[in-house]
Amino acid sequence: MPKAVMIQGAGSNVGKSMLVAGMARAFRARGLSVAPFKPQNMSNNAAVTADGGEIGRAQALQARAAGLEPLVDMNPVLLKPETDTGAQVVVQGRRLASVRARDYAALKPSLMAPVLDSFRRLGTGRDLVLVEGAGSPAEVNLRAGDIANMGFAQAAGVPVVLVGDIDRGGVIAQLVGTHAVLDPEDRAMIRAFAVNKFRGDPSLFTDGFHLIAQRTGWDGLGVVPWFEEAWRLPAEDVLDLGGRVNGGDLRIAVPRLRRIANFDDLDPLSATPGVSVEIVPPGRPLPGNADLVLLPGSKTTIADLADFRAQGWDVDLLAHRRRGGQVLGLCGGFQMLGRRIEDPEGLEGPPGGVDGLGLLDVITVMGQDKRLARVAGRHLATGTPVTGYEIHLGRTEGPDLARPWLEIEGRPEGATSADGRVRGTYLHGLFAADAFRAAMLDEMGAPAASFDWDSAVEVTLDRLAAHLERHLDLDRVLALAAAT
Structure with missing residues (x-):
């Protein structure tokens, strides 16, 4: 031994x-x-x-x-x-x-x-x-x-x-x-x-x-x-992220959900030169000068959506949207952006359903099958490679899925609103792919800074x-x- x-x-x-x-x-x-x-x-x-x-x-x-x-x-x-x-x-x-x-x-x-x-x-x-x-x-x-x-x-x-x-x-x-x-x-x-x-x-x-x-x-x-x-290393606790924000011209606001999950998605972004990631704690509004509001993953999507509304963040998000700001939802955040979330078996809380934020025309139904997979694919707009993992309950369907922005294992992934300013995906870890991260930031009008995330961690x-x-x-x- x-x-x-x-x-x-x-x-x-x-x-x-x-x-x-x-x-x-x-x-x-x-x-x-x-x-x-x-x-x-x-x-x-x-x-x-x-x-x-x-x-x-x-x-x-x-x-x-x-x-x-x-x-x-x-x-x-x-x-x-x-x-x-x-x-x-x-x-x-x-x-x-x-x-x-x-x-x-x-x-x-x-x-x-x-x-x-x-x-x-x-x-x-x-x-x-x-x-x-x-x-x-x-x-x-x-x-x-x-x-x-x-x-x-x-x-x-x-x-x-x-x-x-x-x-x-x-x-x-x-x-x-x-x-x-x-x-x-x-x-x-x-x-x-x-x-x-x-x-x-x-x-x-x-x-x-x-x-x-x-x-x-x-x-x-x-x-x-x-x-x-x-x-510079991935944080274990979301509370550690507050001290890991880089100053930069591109401003990304992330509401700190009560049961935030898989927030290591933020690590490559917060380490990228020219990008400022602000973790917004409960009790504070989403900043009005954000270029992107990113809704992270959640362990209890419906409960965190209720808390999101209790903070008044739903009103802030709609105001951000009216100003022409961009929105991205990852996993649970993706589910929140849809029209409806149903949990008939009570897998994440009491059985039932709630209206979503309505920024994507999709509906999610929770089910027993949990998707656990490490995957690879590409960003459809630029062809840049993407790697990551899926870890979620729920199946999402709706018209906005007809506008995917990723292709994973040969299948379309993600949803996009008609005007292209609201997107969602089940893929975690996608920002660790340097070429994709640079392409997405460039798409948002930020300099595509040359930054090798994996090498920085090593x-x-x-x-x-x-x-x-x-x-x-x-x-x-x-x-x-x-x-x-």
Whole structure:
């Protein structure tokens, strides 16, 4: 069996996902066969895998860092929030059920078997598996039946490195406090700690670093300075997008839907010179000077449409349309732009239907079949290649489909209004195709900036790996990794 080590956080958003991605690239550069693994993730930002399932987008980025295609075994349990108290449970890439949060505790123990199955299968023939925890092991109220942190570490015999986030303050309390609240058996699984996101001179934290080591008995692996280029990598959380906006003459406004999904569509746009992507939070109007309003994907289309209207964004969108602005809907956003959405089986909420925004002459009916596919095609207007993935429920029909703007796998894809200013598609990830992105921006009157998105991500991953080689004791990480 391979060696494995688990990166857990003293809290949420301490940078676990990025550390695993950077370590995966660093160990790959050392000639090791390495794979990422996250037993349980909670995210509506999903990726379609090479074996036809779905996993968290962060694990897809980690797979890329490791030089691998994303596989369902890299994230065997994915929770996709549908309401404030419930989520869809995806197991080994496929939807299992939708459950309320309080019912998930009863379901969790049955999920350990597929989690361990995926872990063992993923590790076959590899030198190292980098495991990422979820949330924090300090949430000891959630320990019973745990599969995400110490429950997995104990079951698989994987040693843990605990990471604290100094940027938010209180990192000593984060790490020492976690040590204090853990049961002795769980505490013994932690072999070392690291401090992440330090701004300034790391030597200023020397005394604090030694204090943590003294109070916990854990080895200190290093203080990792803030990685300034983190914004160039796909964001795991939509809240991270606020700090990733480039200034530019072309203004794209994106309403932050309550259950926004697959928002990595925005990453290549926000990184493109000359383009300004503004994520509009609830409570603020859509900006009147936007060139394009982009409606992103949604996990719960009808509920998010109701919230869209409650924000008054439907009025703003119509005003934008009257001013001659352009509109693009992706997946759930595409469905919202139609005349009607029907959900007769209650797949995304109570059974029923609602009127859409009426900017495209199409109707969507939700059905049990979920489309999961990685696809390729072309932009009909220019012939430029397009690649991406589909991940949606629902079948859309109507007159505006007679004006497709893409061709995918030999079939027409998407819809366009009669005047060509409103478009929709089910294809995610299309802006990662450089030639298509340039052609579409040029079509909108923006300079077709030369920008290689894929190369930019690769260069950033290499720089992240070098950053960790300088500031984190990766030799010690390898030494800590245990055969499982």
